[in-house]
Amino acid sequence: MVAKAEMSAMELEKVMSDGEVVLGGAGDEEEEDVVLPGYRFHPTDEELVTFYLRRKVARKSLRIEVIREMDIYKHDPWD
Template identity: 45%
Template sequence: MEIDENSNPSIQLVSVSTPNNPTAQPQNQSSLKTAVVSDDDLNKKQDEDEYLDSFPPGYRFRPTDDELIRFYLEKKILNQPLPPNRFVETNIYLHNPEWLAD
């Protein structure tokens, strides 16, 4: 912390690093964009959360190969809406493998 001429405290940030990962994770320009969320999107997200939270504890997602292809992969390829899920989509080539599990 430094003190300027007017005796007002100011903070100067020199560098940031995480204790476990001394190098910064590279960022793509697309990852820096701000998402705009409408009220409809927010309501849809809340409905999906309520649906997914309605499953009992211990519920396992174990689709057959046929179900996975018909209900997820085919729709994904055709850019159709997917059923409610908690899959997180990321470009694995933009991240260090140690950080992907976070």
């Protein structure tokens, strides 16, 4: 389960190598609020690259839509 505090780089690598992010479930002993790395108004550059963008490049799903994906070429910049 993802702890309330930010994950260390080693923990991020473990989550990323497993191929999915576990947000808790029926087998968990404790119920905690889940805070993914960078899930606040201003994620750091390191959080964006090491957690979200690396997963995107590796074509691994995040299972929650924290950062919505869209084709920017389908929209005018003035919209």
